[in-house]
Amino acid sequence: MTKRIAYKTPQASFAARTQRQGACLVWAGAIRPNGYGVMWDGQQVVRVHRWAYEQANGPIPEGADIDHICGNRACAEASHLRVTSRKQNMENLTRPNRNSPTGVRGVHRNTSGGKPWRVRVKHNYREYNGGYYDTIAEAESAAIELRNKLFTHNDADRKAA
Structure with missing residues (x-):
């Protein structure tokens, strides 16, 4: 049985469970079957890439997608993320x-x-x-x-x- 580590803040959790792989900052924590990383933000389970985008850029507009420019769903590098419509996200x-x-x-x-x-x-x-x-x-x-x-x-x- 693996011992769970309790992080004091979501920022500490994020820092401890990401690793640099080339230009990407890859989430090494929990990953859903669809390939997206998830973490506890202190109130709820959130998708890591959306959390990382908001930390760097502020709130995501209602109904908007966050597109991984690099194509790596586990990437949480803020410079690889952009706000798009669903159509634009599907194009990439x-x-x-x-x-x-x-x-x-x-x-x-x-x-x-x-x-x-x-x-x-x-x-x-x-x-x-x-x-x-x-x-x-x-x-x-x-x-x-x-x-x-x-x-x-x-x-x-x-x-x-």
Whole structure:
């Protein structure tokens, strides 16, 4: 059985359970199955990245998301966090949906014949066709290029391109 340490303040808890990994300040405490760190702030359990953002920048506007520019959900480095709308936050996803059969964001099997890979990107409730490709690598590059044209908060892809 692991002995629990009681920290006097949330700041002490945060300092004791974060570690520098490159440019990220990674939470080494409790992590939920969705990848976000959580901690006790003295009154309730809070998501660490939101707590860290508020410590550095003040209150988060009602209904706003906090986006990890670095794409690391366990990161609590305030300079890696920004206020976004839900739409903007979804534009900066770093991985495909859990149920993606290809494992590549925006790339699908083409079942209508011809080239085996198809690129489709959704933006503002509209689906954009990015073409058909012989290899998954070509399709992935095309999906990144299309997202970079359509999205305003697509930092993960801009680094990959």
